[in-house]
Amino acid sequence: MPVRAVTRTLSDDPLGGTVRRTVLPSGLRVLTEAIPAMRSVSFGIWVAVGSRDETGPQAGAAHFLEHLLFKGTKKRTAMQISAEIEAVGGETNAFTTKEYTCYYARVLDEDLPLAIDVMCDAVADSVLEPADVETERGVILEEIAMHDDEPGDEVHDLFARAVYGDHPLGRLISGTEETVTPMTRRQIQSFYRRRYTPPQIVIAAAGNLDHATVVKLVRQALRGTPLDTDPAGPAPHRAATPAVRTRLAATVVEPKETEQAHVILGCPGIDRTDERRFALGVLNNILGGGMSSRLFQEIRERRGLAYSVYSYASQYADSGLFAVYAGCAPGKVDEVLELTRAELRRVAADGVTADELARGKGMSKGSFVLGLEDTGSRMSRLAKGELLYGDLMPVDELLTRVDAVTLEDVNALAAELLSRPMSLAVVGPFEENAFAVSR
Helix, strand or coil, X not given: CCCCCEEEEEEECCCCCEEEEEECXXXXXXXXXXXXXXXXXXXXXXXXXXXXXXXXHHCCHHHHHHHHCCCEECCCEHHHHHHHHHCCCCEEEEEECCCCEEEEEEEEHHHHHHHHHHHHHHHHCECCCHHHHHHHXXXXXXXXXXHHCCHHHHHHHHHHHHHXXXXXXXXXXXXXXXXXXXXXXXXXXXXXXXXXXXXXXXXXXXECCCHHHHHHHHHHHHCCCCCCCCCCCCCCCCCCCCCCCCCCCCEXXXXXXXXXXXXXXXXXXXXXXXXXXXXXHHHHHHHHCCCCCHHHHHHHHHCCXXXXXXXXXXXXXCCEEEEEEEEECHHHHHHHHXXXXXXXXXXXHHCCCHXXXXXXXXXXXXXXXXXXXXXXXXXXXXXXXXXXXXXXXXXXXXXXXXXXXCHHHHHHHHHHHCCCCCEEEEEECCCCCCCCCCC
């Protein structure tokens, strides 16, 4: 456990700037990437707490708390929090995922001290007024209802439930009406103080900045708050074992009178530390990662059966998903599913071509590098590297890892992954048992 701040340089990346990391005595970590050519800075506070850290009755607590932390502190009202940042043309926002929560601001470089003070105040010292709890409860219940009116979003949650069942990874991040309605301020406050501790927090910033100045400003902003604690070591990143147990292949249908049917066909994938994740990225690009992908070409371009069709991979500390989504007319679902299954079987059995491999690798490298063109994505990269992996992989090394993916790597992964029993999630005008047997 550090009794004083410990700083080291992680990289001097030719494709970016100098990355430095400081561990404060409390265990809180500060990472920055100095990019002098930029005139903006993105500043984020990342907490290693998400919806999977909730018990069943707590479902939605992390997301509820995210809403509340912008509602006022001992120093600022909700209006002051937003007005101070907006007065300098900046922007703030936050989001909750299944494994972490992020609060961030983007401002001109000269306004970084203000952003640090406001954001640290909001995250460290929110008062959670009872009246604000009730106001945000109403907002969240409206958000849940709105989500139910978006079948294209709902089907993804339905698929997660089909694979994970009652495991927290299968639950809604927002919680449900049944869990959010009775949740008390005391429960949220307890979740806040137990979970938001310095060892669980990573602060990241990228843009035109000085690392030592950022560390100094963070320490000043947190002095005297509940995050100004006794010495501790940083919490290790979330363990990858034991692996999450998934359900046997299941079919879940949400009957809904929609003009378009939304379907997801997929299976358990690999976790985010699996060495095959680079091969999976390439395989995903080949199958459904763009307009030149197999599924897009077959289902949309050649046959015109769906406006949107793509594949995706979600990866967690100890599990993952691989899936294909399509939105189509209800009467075309059978044909879309048949073509999707046939394509997955074909790739599992016959593999992909050398040309497809080259294209898939090029897409992976290009999308990654192009994604680093703004300070927000660079800030996120710092935080995720530290929070999810305990390390920051240099850009050149990541590109090298993608380049090293071979045809044998992709084909071996395809043979294993795409041969797994597939779960199906459907939202549309169907009976609940409409897909109980192969149609």
